[in-house]
Amino acid sequence: MNQSDFLKVVLPFKDKVFRLAKRLLVSTEEAEDATQELFYKLWKSKEKIADYNNVEAFAMTMTKNYCYDRLKSKQASNLTLVHSNYKEKNTSLDKKLEYQDSVNQVHKLIENLPEQQKIIIQLRDIEEYDFEEICKMVNMKPTAVRVALSRARKTIREELIKKHNYGVS
Structure with a gap:
């Protein structure tokens, strides 16, 4: 597999990988590092990519595992909390603050969920994966995924x- 073919396969889900990493690691910098590390690992095993039924699901599983390993490592204590700023044009300052507060509140609530629920809600409601793909990524039965969600x-x-x-609050 050459570079062009590789990029055609992996680029469509690059943003999803980043968003999952950011949800788990919180820090934008850590999420960027995780994304880069994942694509490096995929590139190293590029000849095996054709063997996978769903490369995207495989990549998301790799991302989840990498992030967990990262959080368990000694360096995890160095991870910092960074909040994203969402900006909209033509919105009053009051509304912007209200929207920002709501978004921040939902992010905080998701962060406080148990790890399994946090990943499942990220994959389903934010990344919009179907249940079958989520079941493969988290290695759970469909009923368990639906209950957790x-x-x-x-x-x-x-x-x-x-x-x-x-x-x-």
């Missing part, structure tokens, strides 16, 4: 309702 969504919904109704 349902629990994650319920937790987020309940916490948002509490915050909006009672101002509890």
Whole structure:
């Protein structure tokens, strides 16, 4: 497999790999490093890529495993929390602050979920993978994935309702 063929296979899911890494590692720099490391590993084993039924699912699984290893390592204590800024044009300052607050709240709630739920909600609701692909990536049965996703969504919904109704954070 030459470089051009390799890029045609892996570039379509590059952003998804980055977003998953960022969800798990939080830091943009760490996520960029993880993405680069993943593509380096894929390039080293480029001759085996054709053997995989779904290269994207394989890459997402590799990303998840790499991020977990990274978080378990001694260097994990050096990871820093960085929040993304979402900007929209033609929106009043009040609305921008409200949107930013809502986005930050949802990010915080996702970060506080158990690891399994955090990954599943990232893959399903943000990356929009179907259940079959998620099951392969996280090595779980479809029922277990659906239950974990349902629990994650319920937790987020309940916490948002509490915050909006009672101002509890």
